[in-house]
Amino acid sequence: MQNILIIDDELFFREFISDNLKKAGYPSITASGGVEGLGILEREKGKVSVVLLDIVMPEMDGLAVLEKIREIDPNLPVIMMTAHIDQDLVLRALRNGAFDYLAKPLYTEELLISTKRAYDHYALVVQNENKLKQIKNLEIGAQRLVELAKGSIRMEVVVENNKLLQATIDLIASVLEAEKVSMMLVDEEKKELRVAVANGLNRDISTLPVRKVGEGIAGTVAERGEAILVQDIRDAKEHKESEFAGQYKTGSFLCVPIKVLGKIIGVVSVNDKLTGESFSESDLTVLTTFSHQIALTLENAMVNADMEKYIEKLTLLNEISKTLISIVDPKEIFKDIAKKTRDVLEVEACVLLLSEEKSGDLRFETGFSEKGEIIQQLSIRSGEGITGRVLESGNMAVVVNVKDEKGYVPEIDGIPELEVRDLLCAPLKIKGTPLGVMKVINKKNGQPFTSRDIEIMESITSQSSIALKNAWLYENLVSSVDEVAATNKELERVNTELKLKVKELELLKKGKG
16 A cells, blocks of 8 residues: 655644554655655655645745655645645645645544545556556557568567567566566467566576466466456465466466467466556456457468568579579589579578489489588488488478487488588479489578478479479480481481492493493
8 A cells, every 4th residue: 555645844743644544544654844755755756645744844845845746746646734724825735736735733534535535536647647658558569569570570480580579578568567477379289388488587488387278377378268367366266376476476467368360379477567566457458458469460470471471482483483494504403493492491501312214313413501512422222311211202301300310311311511400301203203302401590490491392392393304305305416416427427438439330330331
């Protein structure tokens, strides 16, 4: 409960007022003069709800003190007191912002009625100001989220970089004046909640506990999709205090779901109001409104991502098509495709292996890492390692953390001078006939390959298969042209020899005649 400050130079009145306020349940602080009272108000700023101020005091009179109080807190109600009935003095006090006026000697009932009115008035003013502040912060925060999400943020990028999520909970902490805020995201496959970003938690996020969907308060919100407000966990029979309750200062908290495109993707938990008070229904309304804005922002981001993904895919296929048309030399075609694949998928390396026509084995054709062209002497039999299995099965392989993959063979599936973490390996084929294998290694951002990466890889290998087939047709055509030229040359030689022989025979016939 907020304090009431009593400023009066007479001890009797200070004690009389303090005792009566105490009986009515109002805590108070007393000061014997204006300077002392202003000092207390500066120190206790935000903790005083009403000032009872005597007008006539030595050193600094009540009107001068009132003026200073208005500078410190314009909304703070000040009740003036005086034993001198001076109408002009009272009017000046009221014009200068005094809330009420009490004449001495004071009557207990009148004192308490005036104090209660002032106390309730200040509580209402503070509440309204806090709401306005929250709404303003919400407006500013929503705009900042929109700016962050504008243009090119994909959902997977949001998760990978955490920039938008971190900005979101920082804004929630500011809006609700909370000490601790965390956002947990749902792992749909494992049905688990993991902390993705946090504000005010003095622990490494990776060490924070994982919650099952349906388990605990956060898990319940994620399962049911309904917000929860607890003003005091000790009084909430439907919710049990968790084993982590000791890290929080109060037993009051908020937890709301985040829904994107009809799916619950996570929850936001808010703990420990900076003032030490409990969270209110108003706080819950603001947080719920904020969660809707977050959802809209992420939905827009995902729509933008889908559109950009489509444009990026078309651009990539267009680039590869240009490569097929503009480059005649097959080896240059393969190099260009490997470079483009490395850049578009933002990977550390891309390698292309081709199938030998006679043996069916894979041989290293070309590859590029961040350091440049890869030179490697390598031949892989069908079925050997992950690369050989892809050739044999004709199916793509996505390997997250090769250390956990039993079929991974470093000498076959890896490349020199690069530590392989993750691997995406796709077959090159036409009408089921295996032509080769393309593989990309390690996303540059350290994250696993996404569904978007897999989709783009499928498009690239489809186009590359056509390029490979065209390259072989080109080589066969060049070989055929060379053979025809050689045959024609041989025919010309034979014809020349025949002509010479004919002339010789004609000369012999003439000689005999």
